[in-house]
Amino acid sequence: MDPTRAMATAHQPSPQQPAPYPQQRPQQPHSGQSYGAYGGDGQPATASAAGGLPSKPRRKHRCCRWAWILLAILVGLVLVFAIWVNGQINHVDALSGAQNTPGTTTLIVGSDSREGWDGDDGTEGARTDTIMVLHKPESGPVALISIPRDSYVAIPGYNSNKINAAFAFGGPQLLVETVEDLTGLTMDHYMEIGLTGVEDMVNAVGGVELCYDEDVSDEKSGLEWEAGCHVADGETALAFSRMRYSDPLGDIGRAERQRQVVAAVAEEILNPATLLNPTKLLPVTSATLGAFRVDEGTSFLGLASIALDLRAGLGGEAVTGTPPITSLGYSVDGVGSTVLLTEEELPQFWEDVAEGNFEPGEEVGGVE
Structure with a gap:
């Protein structure tokens, strides 16, 4: 045998023996990774040697x-x-079509219609116990302003009268026009709830906690109340929001309690325990939608937008109250006792609401 060839053969590793200089392993990406994650070619392994289990x-x-x-x-x-x-969604022709004003404004109305109501207090037709202007300005805090239903105002096409007479004379459209003339704000949305709607919504959420610091036994509203906080069912919540004759603040006190009822119901509806529970969400949503009528342009997304604005309007940073009031008992021949607004202060008041000039959480207006 050729000595050179024999020498070369002697230096070749045996197939059964490991190579004297094994292939260098790839550098570890970090100190905690084992070499077992790599195959012989230095790439991540796609299957384990024990049976091809899926890799990470x-x-x-x-x-x-x-x-x-x-x-x-x-x-x-x-x-x-x-x-x-x-x-x-129940729709109603309500908006005036007036030129838009900055921000987003919703008129929230509590209709006094007795249709579908088991109670009987001798009232026929429909009026408005609750009138609230919800305004989200382009900057500044959201405002939720209650207009007393007996406010003495000019009604387009009619003589001056209580503002809730506009609803009786011409329905939602005339009420919207009247509020727009009073405030200088164009209504972007309209939302109306009837007497039975309050009961249905409160009962659907299982009752709401309401607070009032006086004992009440009011024949007209039917409210029987012991001073303090109580969980109210639908019938009690409705009477709570309607009572005014036993309230020394009259319409002002009623407006405060109406906002309290709206806030309590909204809190229950928007609670994650309701929104994330289909068995509760569906009946609550059905009761809520059955209680409301909204303008024709409001859809699911519009309702969601109103709900977010209303939630802000019921929060601690919202501006709440009424327009400036001169008298709660202003007598007018042929009309009766009315609420006289402070006319000279109204333009500046509504301008401050529109532009978000009030301080967050400020209570505004009221009797001077």
């Missing part, structure tokens, strides 16, 4: 796929819910 990258890919599937299901459910809500 494959598990992550599968998790992402399931996440997208769940997201698609969730979006589908939201769309179905939105379609259902749109089909349940």
Whole structure:
């Protein structure tokens, strides 16, 4: 044998013996990663040596796929819910079509219609016990201003009268026009709730906690109340929001209690325990939608926008109160006892509301 060839053969490693100089392993990405995560070519292993189990990258890919599937299901459910809500909304021709003013303004009305109500207090037709202007300015705090229903104002096409007479004379459209003339704000949305709606909503959420620091036994509203805070059912909450003759503040006190009822109901409806529980959300939503009438342009998204504005309007940073009032007992021949607003202060008052000039959480207006 050639000595040179024999020498070369002697230095070749045996197939059964490891090579004297093994291939250098790749540098570890960090100190905690083992070499076992890499294959012989220095790349991440795609399967274990014990039987080809899926590697971590494959598990992550599968998790992402399931996440997208769940997201698609969730979006589908939201769309179905939105379609259902749109089909349940009660619309009414209410807006005036006047030129828009800055910000977003919603007129919230509590209709005194007795249709569908089991009570009997001798009242016929429909009036408005509650009139609230909810305004979200372009900057500044949201305002929720209650206009006393007996406010003596000019009604377009009619003589001056109590503001709630506008609703009796010409329904939602005339009331909207009257409020726009009074405030200088164009109503972007209209929301109306009837007597039975208050009861239905409160009962649907299982009652709401209300507070009043006086004992009350009021025959006209039917309210029987012991001073303090109590969980009220729908019938009691309705009487609580309507009572005024036993309240020394009259319409002012009633407006405060109406805002309290609205806030309590809204808090229950917007509570995650309601929103995330389909068995509770559906009946509450059905009762709420059945209680309201809104302008023709308001859909599911519009309702959601109003709900967010209202939530801000009921929060601690909101501006609340009434317009400036000169007298709660201003007598007018042929009209009776009315609430006389302080006319010379009204333009500046509503301008401050529109521009968000009041301080957050400020209580405004009231009797001077």
